[in-house]
Each structure stands twice: as C-alpha cells, then as structure tokens.
Amino acid sequence: MDHSGTKIERVWFEEHTAHHDIAVYDTTELDGEKGRFRVLQFARDATQGAVDLERPRRILFEYPRAIIHLMESNQQAFDKVFLIGHGIGTIASYFVEKTFKVAELDETVVELSRTYFDYNQDNVFIGDGRALLEDEADRAYDYVIVDAFTREGTPRRLVSLEFFFLIQQKLSEGGSVILNLMGKGARDGQIHAIITTLHELFDYTKAFILPTGGAADLQNIVIISSSRPIIFQARHMAGFVELEPSQGYIIRD
Template identity: 55%
Template sequence: MQALHQISTPHHTITVYETSELYGERGRFRVLQFSNEAVQGAMDLDEPDRIVFEYPRALIHLMEMNRPSFEDVFVIGHGIGTLARHYADKRVRVAELDEAVVEVSRSWFGYAQDNVTVGDGRVLLQGERDHSFDYIVVDAFTHLGTPRQLVSREFFELTRRKLDPRGAVLLNLMAKHEQDPHIRAVHTTLREVYPYTKSFLLPSEGMTELQNIILMGGNAPLVYQGRQMAGFREIELAAGYVLRDDWAQQ
C-alpha cells in the first residue's frame, strides 16, 4: 500500500492510497478511506470507468429495473462520485457534508462534474421542490455509521414528500450481522413510511466482518433480478423499534 494524501477535517481523517490488491482482487487501485478504516470508494486505475464495488452496481440495477426512464436523483454522500459519474447524462444532485471529500474526489479521482453542494444533506433536501426526484440515495457515513438524522421516521417522511409518487429511496448501510438491531430498526422505520420495502445483504466471508446492507422503500411494488444484484441476496429482517429525531423523543 502506498499512501498518497491524508487530511484531517472536523468530520473525518481522509486518506488516499494505492494498492495492488483490494479485497482479494489483484490490480492497480486508488482508494478513498475515512478515519475508521472504512473504504469509501475505489478506482481501478487500469479501467477507471469500471465500478469496483458491489453495492453501487446493485443500486444501479435496482434503479434501472424499477424505473428505466428515471432522470432526477438526489444523492446524500459523495465519496468519489461513483453514482453521479455513472449517470453523467441524468440530473443528479449530490450533497456532501465535508468539502475536503469533494476536493479529494476532484484532485485524486478525476471527478469533473459541477453538481455537488457542500452542506447537510437533509437540510439541502428540505430546500428542494416536493415530488421532484425519481430516486433519493443515502450513502453517507461517519465513524459512528450512518447519521441518525438520515434514518429517522421524520427523514423518511421528508424523502416521501420530495419523491415523485412512483419514486423510491435507497440506503447503503453497514451491519454487524444480518439481524443487526440497528438495521432492523432502520427497516422498521422505513416500513412506517413506505408501503413497499426490500432488504438485501452482501454476505461477508468472516463472521466478524461488517456486512453491506441495501434497503429500498417505495410507494409501488419493488422488483429486481437476483443475478443482477452483484452478489446481494434478499433477506427478511425481524421487526425493530422506530427511530425518531432526537428532538421528537424528548
């Protein structure tokens, strides 16, 4: 591993490095990592347009399968800009809390679009017109995981107002195990707001490794093709508690 760049901000310690092996795959990879050693994005230097990780490939399939002609997307969490780069021909608006993440994506990963706004994703989404998006994608992490304000009932109610009636919200999450109580709570909260939901897991090789979970909620039945889910499989999550904004619980 060769470290190329590191910067500390109030939100993260951001590291960029290159490696010849990434999760068992050999090649030349440039990686964005945050302070908790969680990889936030990776580029194949020999094939820069290739989407390296499974979860954005699964998100892309779900988006294209459920609404092939979609045009408007709001993304919370930028990383290296994988989704926005892939959908350069669509209207994608990105919210990123940390300005340094945007600068790193441009300087080290060649992100060239002018569609990222620095600020709190929930606040920025609040300022958008109602019923204006086909999809809202939440892909935001801190050292504690996905911020509570992006998985609460009040947040999901906000997403439903901002989505077109046929739109859907997608969340990329990390779990300690398949029935992680927090993930069950997020899913239960999502079901409080959306009549249709689906949950997908990317199995990990080791029992102690964090597992990647995708949740999707919409107003219409949700469909997918298993062979196109990049290794994710649908799971049933047990009921959990409902997450509310901190102020709503006081």
Template identity: 50%
Template sequence: MILLAKESSSYNEISVYEATQLYGELGKFRYLQFADGAVQGALDLKQPKRMVLEYPRAMAHLMEYNHSSFSSLFVIGHGIGTIAGRYPDKRVTVAEIDETVVQLSRRFFGYSGDNVVIGDGRQMLESVPPGSLDYIVLDAFTAKGTPMHLLSAECFAMTKEKLRAGGAILLNLMGKGGSDRLINAIYSTLAETYACTKAFVLQGEGSDKTEWHNVILIAGSRDMDYRLPDMAGFREMEPEQGYLIVDRKT
C-alpha cells in the same frame, strides 16, 4: 499499498491509497478510506469507468431496472462520486457535508461535476420541490456510521414527499451479521413510511455476528424488482422487527 494523501477535517480523517489488490482482486486500484478503515470509493486505474465496489453496482441496477428512463436523482454522501458520475445526462444533485471529501475526489479520482453542494443532506433535501425526484440515494458515513438524523421517521416522511409517484429511496448501510439491532430499526422505521421495502446483504457475509458487511435497503410506493445476477453478490434478506427511530427532541 502507497499512501497518496492524508487529510483531517471536522468530520473525518481521510486517506487516499493506491494498491495492486483490493478485497482479493488483483489490479491497479486507487481508493478513498476513512480512519475506521472503511473504503468510501474505489477506482480501477486500468478501467476507470468500471464500478469497482459491489454496493454501487447493485444500487445502479435497482434504479435502472425499475425505472430505466429516470431523470432526477438526489444523492446524500459523495465519496468519490461513483453513482453521480454514472449519470452525466441526468439531473443529479449531491449533498456532501465534508468539503475535504469533495476536494480529494476531484484531485485524485477525476470527479468533474458541478452538482455537489456542501452541507447537511437532510437540510439540502428539504429545499427540493415536492414530487420532483425519481430517486434518493443515502450513502453518508462518518467515523460513527450513518448520521441518525438521516434515518428517523421524520426524515423518511420528508423524503417520501420529495419523490414522484413510483419513486424510491435507496440506502447503503453497514451492519453486523446475524440479527443487527440498528439495521432492524432502520428497516422498520422505513417500512412505517413506505408501502414496499426490501433489504439486501452482500452474499457470503453476515454469518459472523461480529463481522461488518454492506446492507442495501430500497423503499417506495410500489414493489421493486431486480435480477439476481445483476445484484453484484447481494441477496435479499428479511430483517426482524425493530424499534422506531425518531428525531431527538431539543
């Protein structure tokens, strides 16, 4: 493993590495990682167009399978630009609070889009016209996890207003195996706003209650379908009833 860059910002300590192995797969990889060890994006240097991590592959499948001709997408959380970079022919806006992340994605991962705005994703989304988006993707992390103001009932109600009929919101989250109290709360809060909500966990993970794993949530006004072989190892799960997340009163 070779360290290519290490930067500190107001939000994260960010490193870029190259390695010949990533999550047990042999090859030549470059990846961006936060101080907590979580990989925020990875590039296969031998096949740059391949989506390396499972969760963006699963999210792309959900979006494309349910609305193959979608035209508008709003992404909160840039990483290395994997999801945004997949759709150069669509109207994509990316909100990223940490400018250092964007700089590193351009320098080391070849991101060339001019569609990234620096700032808080919720505030940026509030300025989007109602009913103008097909999909909203929430993939935002700091050292403390997903910011809670992006997971509240008030925020989800706002996202619903921005979606077209048949549109959906997708969330990439990290949780622990077994019964994760926060994942349950996010799912239940989402279900208070949206008529149909589904949850997926990465296959083979989640049995150890101390182990962190990827969880994908999708919600919209109609049921979302999928093909299991295209879900990159994710399987559907049924979270337990959780508490409602609301904005803190100031």
C-alpha cells in the same frame, strides 16, 4: 492512519478534517485482487471509493453495482436524483446523462474526488444533506439515495421517521429511497429498526445483504423503499441476497 496489511504504492493525501480522517493512496492489491488501484479511505479500513487505474470505468465495489441495478430496474426513465454522500462520485458518474444533486458535508472529499478520481460534474453542494433536501421542491426527485457515514455509522437523523417522511414528500410518484448501510445482518437491531421505520411510510421495502465470512463481521446492506412493488433480478445484485427483516422499533429524531 493505520494502513497495516495494505500494499501501499503511494500516499497522495492524508489528513484529519473536521468530519473525517481521510487518506488517498495507490495500492497494488484491493480485497485480494492484484492490480493498480486508487483508494479513498475514511478512518481505519473504511474504504469510501476506489478506482481501477488500468480500467477506470469499471465499478469495483458491489454496493454501487447493486444500487445501479435497482435504479435501472424500478424506473427505467428516471431523470432526477438527490444523493447524500459523495465519496468519489461513482453513481453520479455512471449516470452522467441524468440530473443529480449531491450533498456532501466535507468539502475536502469533493476536492479529492476532482483531483485524484477525475470527478468533473458541477452538481455537488456542501452542507448537511437533510437540510439541503428540505429546501428542494416537493415531488422533485425520482430517487433519493442516502450513502453517508461518520465514525459511528449512518447518523440517526438520516434514518429517522421524520427524515423518511421528508424524503416521501420530495419523491415523485412511484419514486424510491435507497440506503447504503453497514450492519451485522440478521442480528443487527438497528438495521431491523430502519426497515420497520420505512414500513411506516412506504408500502414496499426490500433489504439486501452482502454475505461475509464471519457472522460478527460488518456487512454491506442496501435497502430500497417505494410506494410501488420493487423489481430486481438476483443475478444482477452483485452478490447481495435478500435479508428477511424482523420486527424492530421506530426510529425518531
């Protein structure tokens, strides 16, 4: 795996699994910040999670901070969450008092989260997230979160009309689906298609984008959909700003 430009202090793990090229390493610089950090990375430059070794409870990345704000703002008394995509377990660890069921395709990712990132909850299930969600009871979850990536991005079957209909069935009254995606912002037809597809089923949808330096750069995008109006405070969105959607096509399986 290419770590060019990264100030590696120590590589703990590096392997190609059936699903990912995975590395765990310590570095003295992360996104321009000096310090001591441990990173879980998929493929080249695809950081999946990181921890500040000097302040382990600090949440480093903007997207989990934005998602946490949306969760706390839209259902303060929420209890049950279904999460597709484990990473190092940042959101589930933050809400340790809540009931999470986490679906992760790659068993190695779970092992690494326990060994190198101190994930200690017994709530991760190995398997396809969509298939595992199908087996859950209807109206069981206050939130369904999709945070799953492959080399090609978020799989189509996790952003299709059929999958969003499944999620709608599993959400409690007033529940929400939240997606963490990567895209090219206002010019990304796939992102607008995902928003259009969500609009077919949910009355309210908002998308937020984390601005970057170049218009062609991949940007972090968070989308939330619900049957109720969506509440948020811009100052707590960790730098994410609203993305004005354009009409797109409907994504089907």
